[in-house]
Amino acid sequence: MQILKLLDENDAYYCFDLENRIEEFKYDLQAQDFGIKCKIITRGNSHKPLDSYNWSLSNMIFEMRERHEAGIFDAVYLDGAHNFIHDGLAVCLLKELIKDGGYLILDDLFWSYAESSTVREWGLQRFTKEQTEDYQIFHVQEIFLTHDPNWEKLSSPKDERGVFRKRSKHDDDNGEEILSYPFQEAYETKIIMTPKHAAESK
Numbered sequence: 512m513q514i515l516k517l518l519d520e521n522d523a524y525y526c527f528d529l530e531n532r533i534e535e536f537k538y539d540l541q542a543q544d545f546g547i548k549c550k551i552i553t554r555g556n557s558h559k560p561l562d563s564y565n566w567s568l569s570n571m572i573f574e575m576r577e578r579h580e581a582g583i584f585d586a587v588y589l590d591g592a593h594n595f596i597h598d599g600l601a602v603c604l605l606k607e608l609i610k611d612g613g614y615l616i617l618d619d620l621f622w623s624y625a626e627s628s629t630v631r632e633w634g635l636q637r638f639t640k641e642q643t644e645d646y647q648i649f650h651v652q653e654i655f656l657t658h659d660p661n662w663e664k665l666s667s668p669k670d671e672r673g674v675f676r677k678r679s680k681h682d683d684d685n686g687e688e689i690l691s692y693p694f695q696e697a698y699e700t701k702i703i704m705t706p707k708h709a710a711e712s713k
């Protein structure tokens with residue numbers, strides 16, 4: 512909500528989730544006047560076991576290519592299934608969908624099924640012991656982003672979020688060092704709460 516309020520009429524905010532959840536989210540936003548000015552675009556997907564936001568993202572790549580564009584998103588916050596099978600693919604797709612100079616933020620780097628109070632059993636039925644104990648988003652980060660020379664890592668090793676910037680061919684032109692990321696102030700002043708912030712403030 513805090514991010515939505517920071518955007519203006521020229522911005523578009525895309526949200527992806529299961530179709531019923533995304534419809535509820537849209538309904539809630541429309542039901543109250545939150546003073547949101549930007550356009551909200553929702554893409555829902557089915558509850559079929561292997562369906563996910565990745566299908567929507569892949570279709571957006573086709574649409575983008577048809578328009579001969581080199582990116583759609585300025586910043587993406589990935590807080591989805593938290594597993595390698597969905598979010599590894601999501602990162603691959605997002606790497607093409609994010610504009611040069613744009614940002615990708617991975618939430619919950621240190622989350623595991625084994626330590627989850629809600630989906631531990633669900634995870635144990637579907638993944639190996641090693642996979643349930645691993646931090647799968649951290650795994651995604653290390654495989655697809657940390658060693659990719661086209662992406663600059665802005666977060667520190669112990670941060671619970673991975674923050675990356677897609678290098679742009681204009682980077683060398685002005686020699687500027689990137690010192691901040693989108694909504695950093697909101698996170699640092701804890702306007703946007705993370706689970707860790709919430710625990711600390713109790």
Ligand SMILES: C[S@@+](CC[C@H](N)C(=O)[O-])C[C@H]1O[C@@H](n2cnc3c(N)ncnc32)[C@H](O)[C@@H]1O
Nearest residue numbers: 527528529532556562563564590591592593597
């Ligand atoms: C940790 S929650 C985060 C939700 C939201 N970012 C927030 O902070 O309220 C993860 C979200 O990913 C969605 N998700 C998980 N697996 C999914 C899938 N296969 N397809 C679409 N959405 C999925 C869940 O429905 C859930 O809303």
